[in-house]
Each structure stands twice: as C-alpha cells, then as structure tokens.
Amino acid sequence: MYQYDQYDQTIVDERVAQYSDQVRRRLSGELSEEEFRPLRLQNGLYYQRHAYMHRIAIPYGNLRSDQLRMLATIAREHDRGYGHFSTRSNIQYNWIKLEETPEILRKLASVQMHGIQTSGNCIRNITADQFAGVAPDEVVDPRPWSEILRQWSTFHPEFAWLPRKFKIAVSGTKEDRAAVQIHDLGVYLDRNEKGEIVASILAGGGLGRTPIVGAIIKRDLPWQHLLTYCEAVLRVYNRYGRRDNMYKARIKILVKALSPAKFAEQVEEEWQHLKDGPSTLTQEEVDRVSQYFAPPAYDKLADTDTSYETHLLENRAFARWVERNVRPHRVPGYASVTLSLKPRDIAPGDATDAQMDAVADWADEYSFGQIRVSHEQNLILADVKKRDLYALWEKAKAQGFATANIGLLTDIIACPGGDFCSLANAKSIPIALAIQERFDNLDFVYDLGDLSLNISGCMNSCGHHHVGNIGILGVDKDGSEWYQVSLGGEQGNGANGARLGRVIGPSFSAEEMPDVIQKVVDTFVELRIDGERFIDTYDRVGIAPFKERVYASRQPAHA
Secondary structure (H helix, E strand, O other): OOOOOOHHHHHHHHHHHHHHHHHHHHHHHHOOOOHHHHHHEEEEEEOOOOEEEEEEOOHHHHHHHHHHHHHHHHHHHHOOEEEEEOOOOOOOEEEOOOOHHHHHHHHHOOOOOOOOOOOOOEEOOOOEEOOOOOOEEEEEOOHHHHHHHHHHHHHHHHHHHOOOEEEEEEEEEEEOOOOOOOOEEEEEEEEEOOOOEEEEEOOOEOOOOOOOOOEEEOOOOOOOOHHHHHHHHHHHHHHHHHOOHHOOOOOOHHHHHHHHHHHHHHHHHHHHOOOOOOOEEEEEHHHHHHHOOOOOOHHHHHHHHHHHHHHHHHHHHHHHHHHHEEEOOOOEEEEEEEEOOOOOOOOEEEEEEHHHHHHHHHHHHOOOEEEOOOOOEEEEEEEEEEEHHHHHHHHHHHHOOOOOOOOOOOOOOEOOHHOOOOOOOOOHHHHHHHHHHHHHOOHHHHHHHOOOOOEOOOOOOOOOOOOOOOOEEEEEEEEEEEOOOOOOOEEOOOOOOEEEEEEEOOEEEEEHHHHHHHHHHHHHHOOOOOOOHHHHHHHOOOHHHHHHHHHOOOHHOOO
C-alpha cells in the first residue's frame, strides 16, 4: 500500500502544528467557537450530542497493521476503548476531549494518518473495493488510481470550498462492491479492445434527502485524462451548484436539474480548457504510484490443502463461516477473509481496542501486515493462505469476530444515529440490536440467504438505507422517534446496478420494529421459490404482499 514520501509527511506534520495552535487559542479564549468551528472541521472534529467526535481518514479502506494498532491506542487512551468504522471506511471516535485532539493528530501523523478532509464542503475520503488487487473478477486494480485521485484532491485550492461535500468511489471489477452509483462522482475502470485502461465516469449519484442513482456522463475515457476530466466535473459543479440552500447544494441536484446529457455537455466544454494540460497523467506518474501496490511475495501453493479440506468436512461451523465470510482469491492457495463487526449485542461497525490490536496481529501473521475496511463496516484480511483459515477462525471466535453472517440479514449497516449524532431524528443502534436479538438463530438467518438491511437515523442516509433490500429510516413525529421502512433497494451488486427502495407505508414506533421485520421476513419465506434471494422474490411478487402482511393487524391509531 502507499507510503508517505517527504512531501506527504511534511504537509501532515505542518497541519498538526497549525491545528495545535488553533486549539491553544480556542482553549485560551482567543478564538470563539464560531471562529474555531471551520478550523476543527478541516481536521475531522465534530461536536456531537454528548461530546466531540473525531473522524479519521482511511484512504480507499487500506490500513497497515501499525496504523490499526495506533487506532487501538487512540481508542484506549483518548476514547472509551472502542472506535466506529463508518460507511465511508473511516473510523470515528465518539468521546473525545478537545484538549487531547492535537496529541491524537500527532500520533496519527507518526503512522501516516490524519483527519484532513473528513468533513466540510470538500472532496472527502475516496473509497474503493475492499478486495482490490486480489479479486478474481478484477479487470483493473483501483488502488493506484484512488491514490492518484487522493493526492490530486488533497488541499486542492480550487475545491476547498465547494457548494457541498463531494464523495468519490472507484471500482475496477465486474461486480460493483464499492457502491459507485450512489456517489457524487464514480469511476468504473476497464480495458478497451487494445487492452488499454479506460474509465467510465458517473456523476450525480447520492442518497440523503433526494436519493438519486448516478448517470454515466463519459465512456471510454483514456487513463491519461482521468484527472483533467474529473477536474472539469468539479469546476462545473463549483460554478453552478447551488449555495443558497444546503439541501439542494449537492451535485445530484444540479445534474438532475440540467439532465445528465446537458451536464455532460457542460463538462465536455470545460474539459477542452484542461485536456492535455498540466494535470494530464503520464506513465511515469502512474508507475510511481503503482509501485506501492505491487503484489506481495505470495508463496507458490496448490489451490487445495488437505488440512483445510478436512476441517471443512469435519466442522460444520467452520464450513459455514468459510461459505459466508471467505472469498476466492486470484492467487492459488489463498483466500480473502471478512471479519464481521456485526455480532449480536454490538453496535454495527464498532471494534474495541483489544479487537483492533488482535486484528493487527493476525494481519502480521496471516496477511502481509495489511487490513481493509469495507463500506459495509467490516474488516478484511485480503491475503490469507487457505491452510491458515482454520487457525484464524479459532482466533477470530475468541475475539467475537467470527460471526458467519456476511451478506445476511444480521450483517446490518447502521450509522451511530441519535445515540451520538446531533443531526439524527432517531436512534439506529437500539433498532439494529433489537433486530439482531430477534434473529439470533444463525441457522435460520443462514437459510434466508443474501439479504441486506440498512439503517439510517436521519435523511442524511449515512447508513445507506435507500439501497438496502430492507431499509429503515429514523423520522421525527411530533417529537417522538419513528421508523420508515422501504423494500427493494440494492447497492449495485445486482445485474441491474444500484436502485432505490420503495417506502411501504406509514412509519412505526421503535417497539414495533422487530415485529415489522419479522413479518417482512415471514412473507419472503412463504413466497420464495427454489431458494430465491429476497430481492428476487421481491421483484417477482412486488411490494403489495409485504405491505399487506405488515399492516394487516395494525391498529388504525398507529397509521
């Protein structure tokens, strides 16, 4: 993975020194909170419902073991012993003291990490496929291109004050595991008939108050022009994006208002001023970055291993874990492991300092010292020998990281919600925990097959509820917390790409939610044919049977 050079390290160290002085002036009263607010946000520091929350960037979800150990140290020494991995593959600490934040950033800088551009109206942390570089269906490794975009966008003076926050995702695989279509700007990498790398550029995707699936505005863009074209997109947005209304300031509103075709015309016109200019990529620059993502020193192994196969036959729990949490690898004898951060009774995405230390140790022992973070809020060891899977599974069980539920109903995506976030209308974590408790029979959940459930505490949709097969949105009703349910969303893994769920009807109280989800699941079980996935059954029968079942016995006063 990428290693800082002297320029990167100098920039981050200078930012730490600058921020330290800003905190000193705030604590002494030289800066008011109003003056300090934009300064702290530039370093990922929010003030939430109970305390400061510090958001740390994990570029395209890649971590070294020493970096994860530092995240564990910060959780232990500056928080309450845990961190929360978010849907942007960042980590958030929810109980931070302002006076300790300069020291937190100093510790992060010592392992080449920071909180820069994790907040504010700028280009945010860039995300990519968690199995980049190892997935059998990969056509182009997105990591070098994500790193090039990261270096280009960090402190870019023209895009430091955009109309609204701006999110980019990059994918180079046949299956979109990066949810590219729901980002402000998406990049699909591919190869043309000559084997040359090209990109399809999407614009105008996003969830929140006005959910929209992004549209392709440029196909077969030669790799040399990736930065200049993206710069043209951002220039058009920066010029015409609305600044009078924050709810209509995202690029998706501009693209929708103009139409994707008209927006693409404006980008093309702007691009003519940038094409072949200083930001045009060279092979030398691509090679400079790509060297950091060269494959590790894999051993030459057979694709099968006798001990591994024996464990699969003799241990049903291990075999089930392999089926749900272990993915094929492009190198014979290796596999990629997803460590579930969704065991029962734990908030989705949370990991303790001890767990993070343990995963760092496993990364060193089994996976070349590297860890990935997915936007589904799980951790990944991408390069594990098949013969080591059983030993890793046993260690993961001891740390509560071996729940065999990846892609299943209890692999819930959820934002922190009203327990922490001052923007939330309702709590997310108690709803997630109540659903996990209701569906604690792993055999039953396993038999349901692929079924995504996403929860957001407000319309900002940090839990991606719009693209869950089952989506839950917290809403405020006369000062009380209620929950709206939608069905039929997909994040982009399906044959038809990403799509948005449909709301089934009036909202529900927190107490009703486990029963509501139970009725949705029971309807699916009764109507599915030949082991269909939930989304396939939904497509076949529509929303009506689910809606009828959910509201059949409901009291009119609740409607």
